[in-house]
Amino acid sequence: MKSPLTVLALLPIQCLAQYSLVRDYSGSGFFDEWNFFGNADNLTSGDLFYLDRSAAASQKLAFVNDAGNAVVRVDNFTNVALNDKRNSIRVESKDLYDIGSLWIIDTV
Numbered sequence: 001m002k003s004p005l006t007v008l009a010l011l012p013i014q015c016l017a018q019y020s021l022v023r024d025y026s027g028s029g030f031f032d033e034w035n036f037f038g039n040a041d042n043l044t045s046g047d048l049f050y051l052d053r054s055a056a057a058s059q060k061l062a063f064v065n066d067a068g069n070a071v072v073r074v075d076n077f078t079n080v081a082l083n084d085k086r087n088s089i090r091v092e093s094k095d096l097y098d099i100g101s102l103w104i105i106d107t108v
Contacts, residue, residue: 019102023095030070031062034091041085049085056089 025033031053038052056062062072072089080086097103 022097026070027068028064030064031091033094035094036062037090037092041088041090047080047085048088050090051087055087059087061087062089062091 023033036053036056037050038055039050041048041050051059051061053062059075060071060073061075062070064070075087078086
C-alpha cells in the first residue's frame with residue numbers, strides 16, 4: 001500500500017532533541033498551507049511560467065488524487081516551442097520554522 005505524501009514539521013522543545021508535531025501536511029488539505037507563485041520565473045530568468053494553484057490543479061501538476069495522495073509532477077507531456085515557457089509550479093510554505101526544526105517527509 002502506498003502512503004500519501006506527508007510532510008511533518010517538528011520543532012524542538014528542548015535541547016535534548018525532544019520534538020512535538022506542529023503541522024501535518026497531508027490529504028485533501030495538503031496544498032492549503034502553501035503559496036503558489038503564479039508568475040514567470042523572476043529569479044533565474046528561466047524558461048518557466050509558475051502556475052497558480054487553480055491552474056496547477058487543472059493541468060494536473062499539483063493536486064490531491066482520489067486516494068488522498070498529494071501529487072506534484074513535472075509537465076513532461078506538453079510540447080513547448082523553442083521560445084515559449086513551460087508551465088511549472090513553485091510553492092512556498094505559509095509557515096516559518098526556526099533553525100533546528102526537523103522535517104520528516106514521506107514520499108512515494
